[in-house]
Amino acid sequence: MRASLSIRQGAQRSTFALFLLLAVGVMLIGKADPALYERTRMAIADIATPVIGALSSPVAAGAELIEEGKHLFVAYDENKALREENERLRRWHTAAQSLESENARLRGLLNFTPEPEATFITGRVIGDSGGAFLRSVLVNVGGRDGVRKGTAAVDNNGLVGRVAEVGQRSARILLITDLNSRIPVLVGESRERAILAGDNSDLAKLAYLPPERSFGPGDLVVTSGHGGAFPAGLPVGVVIAAGEDGSGELRVQPFLAPDRLEFVRLMDFGLTGVLQDQDLGLASQ
Amino acid sequence: MSGSSWQNFDVTARNITPSLLLLFLVVLGQLPFSLPGDSAVTPYFVLMAVFYWGLHRPDLLPASVVFLVGLVQDALEGEPFGVNAFVLIAVYWFVASQQRHFGDRSFMVLWLVFALVALVAEALRWLLVSTLTTTMIAPWPVTFEYLMTVALYPVLTVAFVLAQKALPRDSGSFMD
Numbered sequence: 001m002r003a004s005l006s007i008r009q010g011a012q013r014s015t016f017a018l019f020l021l022l023a024v025g026v027m028l029i030g031k032a033d034p035a036l037y038e039r040t041r042m043a044i045a046d047i048a049t050p051v052i053g054a055l056s057s058p059v060a061a062g063a064e065l066i067e068e069g070k071h072l073f074v075a076y077d078e079n080k081a082l083r084e085e086n087e088r089l090r091r092w093h094t095a096a097q098s099l100e101s102e103n104a105r106l107r108g109l110l111n112f113t114p115e116p117e118a119t120f121i122t123g124r125v126i127g128d129s130g131g132a133f134l135r136s137v138l139v140n141v142g143g144r145d146g147v148r149k150g151t152a153a154v155d156n157n158g159l160v161g162r163v164a165e166v167g168q169r170s171a172r173i174l175l176i177t178d179l180n181s182r183i184p185v186l187v188g189e190s191r192e193r194a195i196l197a198g199d200n201s202d203l204a205k206l207a208y209l210p211p212e213r214s215f216g217p218g219d220l221v222v223t224s225g226h227g228g229a230f231p232a233g234l235p236v237g238v239v240i241a242a243g244e245d246g247s248g249e250l251r252v253q254p255f256l257a258p259d260r261l262e263f264v265r266l267m268d269f270g271l272t273g274v275l276q277d278q279d280l281g282l283a284s285q
Numbered sequence: 286m287s288g289s290s291w292q293n294f295d296v297t298a299r300n301i302t303p304s305l306l307l308l309f310l311v312v313l314g315q316l317p318f319s320l321p322g323d324s325a326v327t328p329y330f331v332l333m334a335v336f337y338w339g340l341h342r343p344d345l346l347p348a349s350v351v352f353l354v355g356l357v358q359d360a361l362e363g364e365p366f367g368v369n370a371f372v373l374i375a376v377y378w379f380v381a382s383q384q385r386h387f388g389d390r391s392f393m394v395l396w397l398v399f400a401l402v403a404l405v406a407e408a409l410r411w412l413l414v415s416t417l418t419t420t421m422i423a424p425w426p427v428t429f430e431y432l433m434t435v436a437l438y439p440v441l442t443v444a445f446v447l448a449q450k451a452l453p454r455d456s457g458s459f460m461d
Binding site: 012013015016019020022023024025026027029030031037040041044045048051052055056059060063125126127128132133134136137138165172179180199200201261 | 312313315316317326348351355356357360361362363364366368370371374375377378382410411413414417418420422425426427429430
């Protein structure tokens with residue numbers, strides 16, 4: 001009895017050791033051949049997509065119900081605030097219309113080459129890894145729907161991220177708050193060039209700023225279109241003063257709200273930019 | 286004849302329950318449960334299951350399943366391949382080997398042990414991801430995830446206990 005137990009324990013121990021070694025092997029192979037690892041990953045994601053997709057609808061519906069229930073309690077105040085906002089927006093709408101027509105006329109005068117027309121693919125966010133390590137979401141559209149790597153992903157607030165990996169029927173979007181996300185942006189009215197860098201927190205940093213800053217909290221951050229990966233002018237977020245300690249550090253509060261991300265539009269501008277299809281291993285650099 | 290094959294099916298179904306549960310928890314971790322106003326950080330559900338079954342019924346959860354589930358999680362979360370497989374197998378090994386010492390302790394003690402094991406597991410995961418991506422990953426989200434995992438362990442334990450009660454009691458008779 002005792003002998004058989006110890007034999008079994010020994011066998012068990014070597015099984016564990018074997019799998020531990022196997023895991024190390026997998027990590028090393030993944031490091032050596034990121035492309036293989038990416039293909040495998042998206043293949044697994046493709047298989048799981050229908051399951052996660054089916055399960056995520058009721059979850060999203062439940063979350064929405066809770067959210068709506070909360071709204072019920074603040075409906076009166078919210079209504080008042082919205083009416084005021086509506087008033088303000090209507091004025092802006094008129095302003096925007098006149099500016100748009102003026103813009104069109106001026107562009108006509110200058111013989112300006114317009115930006116390429118965008119095509120949209122809309123996908124539903126089905127998977128949110130809730131990543132402590134990665135800020136990314138899985139959407140239910142993929143290569144067969146025409147999604148390409150490097151495409152900009154937006155929701156109705158602004159830029160969400162970019163397509164980092166594409167499977168057959170799913171794609172992974174790297175959010176702008178991810179550690180690996182670097183996006184060329186313009187800040188404020190002076191249109192200062194900077195790089196928006198995520199650090200896995202809800203706020204993003206501005207990197208490569210000139211020593212003299214000409215913008216402050218409240219200024220808008222938009223994509224610059226440098227590098228040719230993204231179209232110019234997509235709203236990204238606003239500058240806020242982070243740190244109450246008066247260190248004067250400026251951060252960017254993205255318009256992206258990961259907890260309310262339900263649908264994203266993948267905008268294909270026909271820009272190939274710096275992200276070619278053969279440029280693999282985006283997420284594992 | 287049909288009775289015995291039905292019984293076989295029943296036994297098989299019960300024996301693979303923990304494995305299916307593990308797979309289900311991986312998928313559960315992917316669903317966009319968003320606490321409104323909070324950036325979504327999902328607890329490490331699978332770790333709880335591996336800890337529980339390793340402690341109570343390791344005979345029903347093959348190490349190969351734990352390994353594969355770890356790989357599936359890596360794939361779905363977008364973490365470097367092998368990280369979760371490594372962490373889960375390491376935890377499973379430790380827990381299964383300590384089964385004799387902890388098997389019949391009170392729940393409070395087990396919760397404390399889980400808190401320690403989860404701490405090591407999350408630290409290991411953080412270290413591996415940081416090393417493999419050669420970037421210093423911000424420790425905040427991981428810490429938050431760790432706290433949520435420890436806090437939710439009792440809730441999932443209730444589910445595991447219910448599942449375990451539906452399983453064949455005798456560990457030796459079906460597997461050997």
